[in-house]
Every structure is written in structure tokens, then in C-alpha cells.
Amino acid sequence: MSFLGLSCQSFASNYEFAGFRLDPPLAMSDFELVSNEGEAVRFSQLGGQITLITFGYTFCPDVCPMTLGHIKQAMADLTDEQRQNVKVVFISVDPERDTPEVLNRYLSVFDPNFVGLTGEPSVLESVMAEYGVFAKKEVVDDSVASYLVSHTARIYLVGSQRQMLLQYGFDPAGSIVEDLQSDLNYLLQQENF
Amino acid sequence: MKFVTIKFVLFVLIMLLAACGTAAVETGSNSTEPKVMVMDAWSRQAASGGNGAVYFHLMNEGGADTLIGAETDIANAVELHETKMDDNDVMQMSPISNVEITSGGSVDFEPGGKHIMLMGLKEDLVPGQEFEVTLNFEQSGAVVIKSKVQEGANDHNHDDHSGHDDSKSDEGHMDHHNEDEMEHDMDHTEDME
Numbered sequence: 001m002s003f004l005g006l007s008c009q010s011f012a013s014n015y016e017f018a019g020f021r022l023d024p025p026l027a028m029s030d031f032e033l034v035s036n037e038g039e040a041v042r043f044s045q046l047g048g049q050i051t052l053i054t055f056g057y058t059f060c061p062d063v064c065p066m067t068l069g070h071i072k073q074a075m076a077d078l079t080d081e082q083r084q085n086v087k088v089v090f091i092s093v094d095p096e097r098d099t100p101e102v103l104n105r106y107l108s109v110f111d112p113n114f115v116g117l118t119g120e121p122s123v124l125e126s127v128m129a130e131y132g133v134f135a136k137k138e139v140v141d142d143s144v145a146s147y148l149v150s151h152t153a154r155i156y157l158v159g160s161q162r163q164m165l166l167q168y169g170f171d172p173a174g175s176i177v178e179d180l181q182s183d184l185n186y187l188l189q190q191e192n193f
Numbered sequence: 194m195k196f197v198t199i200k201f202v203l204f205v206l207i208m209l210l211a212a213c214g215t216a217a218v219e220t221g222s223n224s225t226e227p228k229v230m231v232m233d234a235w236s237r238q239a240a241s242g243g244n245g246a247v248y249f250h251l252m253n254e255g256g257a258d259t260l261i262g263a264e265t266d267i268a269n270a271v272e273l274h275e276t277k278m279d280d281n282d283v284m285q286m287s288p289i290s291n292v293e294i295t296s297g298g299s300v301d302f303e304p305g306g307k308h309i310m311l312m313g314l315k316e317d318l319v320p321g322q323e324f325e326v327t328l329n330f331e332q333s334g335a336v337v338i339k340s341k342v343q344e345g346a347n348d349h350n351h352d353d354h355s356g357h358d359d360s361k362s363d364e365g366h367m368d369h370h371n372e373d374e375m376e377h378d379m380d381h382t383e384d385m386e
Contacts, residue, residue, distance in 0.1 A: 061244040061311065062276050063284045065237050066304045069344075105240045134283050143288040144270040144312060150285040153278070170282045172305030 018179030019166035036116035048087020057094035074180035228255030269313030
């Protein structure tokens with residue numbers, strides 16, 4: 001699976017990525033957070049050859065399920081082997097509510113293989129900063145929800161060397177599904193990197 | 194003398210125009226009863242204990258009306274919410290007190306925008322399931338709709354539009370199959386292709 005050590009020279013072909021490409025790729029740290037199964041886990045232990053990362057919170061009924069649904073749909077046509085090479089990670093921006101149990105229940109609706117990560121606020125903040133994710137707790141008066149969280153709703157594609165290769169902006173129209181499918185298909189077919 | 198006559202005629206004309214304008218405003222206001230229609234109500238699948246959302250297309254062929262709230266037995270609390278996105282893909286969800294629907298107007302409740310937020314689901318929302326939601330309008334009163342649960346992966350081409358017929362029409366609706374609605378159905382058929 002050396003193809004997943006995607007370097008700058010990796011994309012010399014005519015293929016045009018649908019996602020926003022980081023060139024050169026951005027090296028990401030091997031953070032440690034707590035999984036939806038309640039265990040401490042490092043990025044390097046997740047096992048994904050390609051990792052799709054998104055940030056959100058389980059109290060969100062609108063944007064976060066839509067993003068996870070888009071990812072699920074984009075992966076639907078992959079073969080079982082290809083799907084095993086793509087790890088989907090949902091990182092909480094709301095550790096106050098998102099315990100491992102809550103994350104587990106939330107993600108079970110989408111795909112039991114999706115990984116939820118939460119942790120100490122300070123650790124999460126450093127991970128968010130590294131990915132350029134903004135998150136802010138918003139106290140709301142006229143709601144039974146004591147607070148909501150504004151946050152960046154992007155998808156980050158990271159290669160096996162923990163290098164961020166691509167980003168996808170929020171897209172309610174759904175063309176992101178085709179964008180992800182196209183890029184995943186291309187990346188998963190590369191063998192000489 | 195002639196000058197005075199012209200001035201008088203102009204004055205009368207202006208008064209007549211002003212009277213016509215007032216009449217037009219009155220015709221376009223609440224002097225006509227609202228004729229609110231709610232179409233294609235759907236929700237994503239979601240886990241009990243968590244939150245959910247209801248989306249639909251709202252049309253009004255009568256006088257102006259305002260959606261002021263919603264109720265359902267399936268959740269502990271129901272609120273009108275709206276998600277907004279800034280230029281950096283930061284999503285902010287906020288409660289809204291009401292949604293106006295103008296005479297002859299339409300409003301979409303859709304992912305990444307306005308939605309009915311269900312907080313504290315009392316049961317799982319399972320694909321294929323339908324549940325009742327009561328929409329409370331200022332003029333039209335309570336309108337009961339049925340929201341159909343769809344798999345989260347089908348966000349951008351949810352599959353129940355092609356089957357839109359009278360049997361699916363929600364209770365509390367008025368006459369549905371007009372030209373506008375057919376256009377609406379055709380729009381969604383195109384979306385599915």
C-alpha cells in the first residue's frame with residue numbers, strides 16, 4: 001500500500017482533484033484522543049490508509065448528519081477492500097456533551113466503522129487549531145438547548161503519512177458526494193507512490 | 194381659469210391613484226385567507242436520545258401567514274431553527290421565533306437552512322418510518338404533516354418525491370395538485386437523475 005505515502009510528485013497525471021488540493025501536502029501531528037469505544041487512540045492507530053476527517057457535535061441534527069451522510073454515500077460504491085482503506089473520523093467540537101457513549105450511539109446510525117473522537121477540551125482545541133477549524137459555543141436564550149456550537153463544516157482528506165492532501169467545503173447541494181467519489185477512486189487506484 | 198382646471202384634474206387623478214394603491218395593498222394582505230401547503234416532509238434517520246430535523250417545502254396560495262411553532266410526540270422538545278454559513282464554511286445554527294410565508298410565496302425547509310429541530314428523540318427514527326408533526330400557523334392554525342424518515346445517505350436526492358401523490362399528501366392540506374406543485378415534482382425528478 002505504498003501508494004498511500006502520497007508525496008508532492010504523486011499527482012503528475014492529468015487527473016484534476018475535485019477537492020481543494022494542498023500542494024505541498026500539510027504534515028499533521030499524531031494526536032491522541034478518546035474513541036467512541038472509550039479508549040485512548042492515536043491518529044496513527046486508526047488504521048486508515050486514507051482518512052476522511054470532519055469536525056462536529058452530536059447535538060447537531062442538520063449539518064453534521066448531512067456531512068456524515070455525504071461521506072457514507074460517497075463510499076457506498078467502493079469495494080469492501082477499498083472501503084477498508086478509508087477511515088472516517090468524526091471529531092467532536094463539544095466534549096461537554098459528546099461522551100464516548102453518546103458518540104457511539106450517534107455514529108451507529110451512519111456506519112459502525114465510523115470512528116468518533118472526543119477528549120479534553122485543551123487537546124481538542126489544539127487539534128482544531130492544527131486543522132484550521134473554528135468552533136464557538138453559543139449560549140441561546142430562547143431554546144431548551146442551553147447552548148449550540150458554531151463550527152467549521154469541512155471534510156479533510158489525509159494520507160497514510162498523516163499529510164493533509166485535500167479539503168472539501170460544506171455543500172448542501174450534494175455535489176460533494178461525486179467529488180469525494182472521484183478523488184477516492186483516483187487515490188485508491190494509485191500504486192506507484 | 195384654465196390653469197386652475199388642470200390643477201384640479203391633476204389633484205383628482207392623484208387622489209384616484211392613491212385610492213387604487215390602497216385597495217391593492219388591502220387585497221394583498223390578510224384580507225385573503227391563507228392556503229398553506231406542506232410538501233415532501235422528511236427526516237434523516239437518527240438515534241433515540243439524540244436530535245433530529247424535519248424538512249419540507251412550504252407553499253401558500255392564499256394570503257400571508259406565519260409559521261409560529263411545531264409539535265410532535267416523538268421528541269421532548271420541538272423548535273424552529275435555522276443554519277447559516279459564513280464564507281469560511283463555519284455553520285451557525287440558531288433558534289428562530291417564526292417564519293413568514295407571503296401571499297403566493299414558498300419557503301424551503303432544507304438541510305443547511307431552516308428546519309424543525311427535534312430535541313430528545315423518544316425513539317429511533319428508522320428509514321421508512323413516518324411520524325406526525327403539527328405545524329402551528331398564525332392564521333391557518335394547526336396543520337398536521339407526516340415526515341418520512343430516510344437514510345442519512347440520501348440527503349441530496351431523497352427518494353420520495355417521484356412518489357408524490359394524493360395518498361402521500363399530508364393531512365391538513367388543501368388542494369394539492371396544481372401546476373406549481375407539478376413543477377415542483379419535476380424539479381425533484383431532475384434532481385434524482
